[in-house]
Amino acid sequence: EAGVTQSPTHLIKTRGQQATLRCSPISGHTSVYWYQQALGLGLQFLLWYDEGEERNRGNFPPRFSGRQFPNYSSELNVNALELEDSALYLCASSLVRARSSYNSPLHFGNGTRLTVT
Amino acid sequence: AQSVTQLGSHVSVSEGALVLLRCNYSSSVPPYLFWYVQYPNQGLQLLLKYTTGATLVKGINGFEAEFKKSETSFHLTKPSAHMSDAAEYFCAVSRNQGAQKLVFGQGTRLTINP
Numbered sequence: 093e094a095g096v097t098q099s100p101t102h103l104i105k106t107r108g109q110q111a112t113l114r115c116s117p118i119s120g121h122t123s124v125y126w127y128q129q130a131l132g133l134g135l136q137f138l139l140w141y142d143e144g145e146e147r148n149r150g151n152f153p154p155r156f157s158g159r160q161f162p163n164y165s166s167e168l169n170v171n172a173l174e175l176e177d178s179a180l181y182l183c184a185s186s187l188v189r190a191r192s193s194y195n196s197p198l199h200f201g202n203g204t205r206l207t208v209t
Numbered sequence: 210a211q212s213v214t215q216l217g218s219h220v221s222v223s224e225g226a227l228v229l230l231r232c233n234y235s236s237s238v239p240p241y242l243f244w245y246v247q248y249p250n251q252g253l254q255l256l257l258k259y260t261t262g263a264t265l266v267k268g269i270n271g272f273e274a275e276f277k278k279s280e281t282s283f284h285l286t287k288p289s290a291h292m293s294d295a296a297e298y299f300c301a302v303s304r305n306q307g308a309q310k311l312v313f314g315q316g317t318r319l320t321i322n323p
Contacts, residue, residue, distance in 0.1 A: 096252070135253075135299065135313040182252050197243065198311065200252030 096201035117185030124166040130179035213314035221320040228287040232300030
């Protein structure tokens with residue numbers, strides 16, 4: 093089974109530009125999560141999408157946004173980039189079954205390393 | 210609110226020695242607990258998880274962890290370290306089996322000395 097795939101693996105942008113990061117979940121997974129892993133700050137939850145809807149959002153400014161497409165893939169957009177946005181952005185997927193409390197643990201992609209200069 | 214504290218941002222052990230990575234949690238509801246490992250330039254991989262039932266949980270690569278409610282701990286151990294265990298390890302807590310409210314610790318970098 094193919095794992096979570098993220099593209100690009102590396103992205104270099106200048107301050108003020110916009111970045112778009114992409115994620116394809118494991119086949120059959122309906123939920124996509126985005127995390128930021130900045131140096132010294134650990135893993136910070138950014139966004140959770142399920143069935144095309146934004147379900148939860150971490151403590152990040154509105155210039156961090158995203159969406160989930162009908163095929164459950166997802167896109168993270170970061171507008172007006174700042175130097176401190178430089179980080180590894182990890183996408184993860186899981187299976188959520190709406191009618192029960194069961195859901196699978198997170199499966200992570202290898203991340204997109206965003207560098208803002 | 211839930212939180213996780215990993216004691217020691219860096220741990221160094223000799224090859225063949227015991228590995229002990231400490232994790233304490235805070236949760237207002239019965240927690241679900243996870244350990245993830247991150248190898249260089251890769252995403253996180255699930256090592257093991259505690260949901261309900263047996264408090265000693267066995268994971269992949271010879272790792273195990275014990276849930277101790279009285280100590281609010283979920284320490285990760287491996288009897289004999291291998292060079293391939295060098296990685297960063299994250300403890301995480303959630304209110305359910307899934308990931309909607311997953312809160313990660315700051316991570317512990319494990320170094321293995323030959």
